[in-house]
Amino acid sequence: MENLIRIENAKDHVGETVTIRGWLTLKTGKGKLLFLRVRDGSGIIQAVAFKPDLDPELFQKLKHLPLESSFIIEGEVRADERAPGIPGGYEIGIKDARIVQEAEEYPIGPKEHGVEFLMDHRHLWLRSRRQWAIMRVRAEIIRAIRDWLDSNGYLNVDNPILTPSAAEGTTTLFKTDYFGEPAYLSQSGQLYNEANIFAFEKVYCFGPTFRAEKSKTRRHLMEFWMVEPEMAWVQLDELMDIEEQFVSYIVQRVLKNKAEELKVLGRDTSRLEKVVPPFPRISYDEAVELLHEGGFPDFQWGDDFGSPHETYIAEQFEKPVFVHHYPTESKAFYMEPEPGRPEVCRSVDLLAPEGYGEITGGSERMSDPEKLLASIRKHNLPEDAYKWYLDLRRYGSVPHSGFGLGVERTVAWICGLDHVRETIAYPRMLNRLYP
Ligand code: 4AD
Numbered sequence: 001m002e003n004l005i006r007i008e009n010a011k012d013h014v015g016e017t018v019t020i021r022g023w024l025t026l027k028t029g030k031g032k033l034l035f036l037r038v039r040d041g042s043g044i045i046q047a048v049a050f051k052p053d054l055d056p057e058l059f060q061k062l063k064h065l066p067l068e069s070s071f072i073i074e075g076e077v078r079a080d081e082r083a084p085g086i087p088g089g090y091e092i093g094i095k096d097a098r099i100v101q102e103a104e105e106y107p108i109g110p111k112e113h114g115v116e117f118l119m120d121h122r123h124l125w126l127r128s129r130r131q132w133a134i135m136r137v138r139a140e141i142i143r144a145i146r147d148w149l150d151s152n153g154y155l156n157v158d159n160p161i162l163t164p165s166a167a168e169g170t171t172t173l174f175k176t177d178y179f180g181e182p183a184y185l186s187q188s189g190q191l192y193n194e195a196n197i198f199a200f201e202k203v204y205c206f207g208p209t210f211r212a213e214k215s216k217t218r219r220h221l222m223e224f225w226m227v228e229p230e231m232a233w234v235q236l237d238e239l240m241d242i243e244e245q246f247v248s249y250i251v252q253r254v255l256k257n258k259a260e261e262l263k264v265l266g267r268d269t270s271r272l273e274k275v276v277p278p279f280p281r282i283s284y285d286e287a288v289e290l291l292h293e294g295g296f297p298d299f300q301w302g303d304d305f306g307s308p309h310e311t312y313i314a315e316q317f318e319k320p321v322f323v324h325h326y327p328t329e330s331k332a333f334y335m336e337p338e339p340g341r342p343e344v345c346r347s348v349d350l351l352a353p354e355g356y357g358e359i360t361g362g363s364e365r366m367s368d369p370e371k372l373l374a375s376i377r378k379h380n381l382p383e384d385a386y387k388w389y390l391d392l393r394r395y396g397s398v399p400h401s402g403f404g405l406g407v408e409r410t411v412a413w414i415c416g417l418d419h420v421r422e423t424i425a426y427p428r429m430l431n432r433l434y435p
């Protein structure tokens with residue numbers, strides 16, 4: 001194929017004859033002119049067929065080509081400010097074309113479809129511009145996560161998915177059979193991270209995690225991706241310092257490298273531009289006061305924040321806000337209680353602005369073996385399964401902390417999406433395991 005290029009690089013080939021492989025996404029015409037919107041993985045470009053320039057049979061074939069047919073075109077790249085596309089500004093004057101497959105009638109049209117219909121056709125819906133933009137932002141977020149951690153001294157150590165015990169409470173476990181023994185899909189790699197820091201000090205794991213969340217919300221998936229950094233020698237204040245550097249880096253990287261995609265999504269980026277350190281920090285106590293003053297007079301100290309509470313608290317600030325020192329009773333068994341005030345623990349959640357809710361959850365971990373054993377018993381967890389975890393406190397225990405950032409919620413926030421179902425290619429939800 002002569003001079004094969006991807007659409008995103010058309011700008012570097014003005015005046016040249018190039019070959020493009022792709023799919024037909026839109027077709028309009030006027031007399032001797034036919035406008036074919038061609039999509040490849042990298043973008044969309046307008047290809048123009050001018051009847052007098054083409055073999056008459058080919059012109060007819062293109063004129064009747066169904067949407068989503070695959071084809072290869074050859075033509076000259078022209079700069080034209082008005083040309084639509086991603087990025088716009090360039091078009092191709094078709095000289096020749098070869099149809100690879102003529103598509104059947106495509107089920108997704110330009111008319112409005114219901115969400116369930118689109119979810120049933122997720123395997124096709126992914127081809128749409130909006131989904132294309134979201135998946136590319138997601139990939140950039142993942143690259144930014146890895147780049148920041150890899151270049152700040154964190155070692156990537158991946159932890160098991162099949163596990164013998166719960167990390168985040170027993171109510172959301174997915175149980176499976178491991179040759180006659182029960183096994184659970186990982187809810188979090190944290191407990192293994194805590195072992196890994198004693199070998200490598202700063203580590204992270206990154207992979208899918210599973211929670212049988214029996215509620216239907218805009219923020220919960222059954223299978224979601226979480227990056228979990230864990231650090232030896234780090235306490236609560238430093239944990240927040242690290243998180244704000246990390247989250248700011250991710251947001252600024254997307255703004256810099258994925259402007260075209262954010263434009264496709266119609267994202268107002270003014271609030272995202274403000275996401276730079278430092279972030280405000282308030283205690284759970286202070287958050288409760290804010291709620292009491294702000295239209296939630298009945299909120300009880302000790303309760304978990306629901307989504308309206310999180311949104312209200314976050315809206316009092318321009319940037320993401322840390323809420324620290326949650327009630328010990330409401331949090332996981334491994335969190336370090338505050339010395340002198342054991343009813344709260346050294347935990348911290350980061351709430352995103354604009355109502356996107358909790359995007360990170362983390363804490364300082366209990367480092368004393370006796371206290372940890374007491375907590376495991378108090379939570380009615382099977383002691384035997386946590387023997388190895390207790391060992392970590394018996395051989396050179398140190399203060400340590402870590403957090404988990406949910407990729408899908410971060411994508412929803414940065415892209416400005418009102419539901420996490422569009423943030424992952426094939427979402428697993430309460431009533432959905434297809435496709
Ligand atoms: O707050 P969580 O449950 O924290 C942990 O799992 C810790 N073990 C992490 C750690 O300290 N290493 O979950 C962390 C983040 C949440 O803030 C949220 O962004 C995301 O994971 N998350 C979910 N995202 C989508 N669907 C769900 N069902 C989620 N549950 C948590």
Ligand code: MG
Pocket residue numbers: 349358360361
């Ligand atoms: Mg949490």
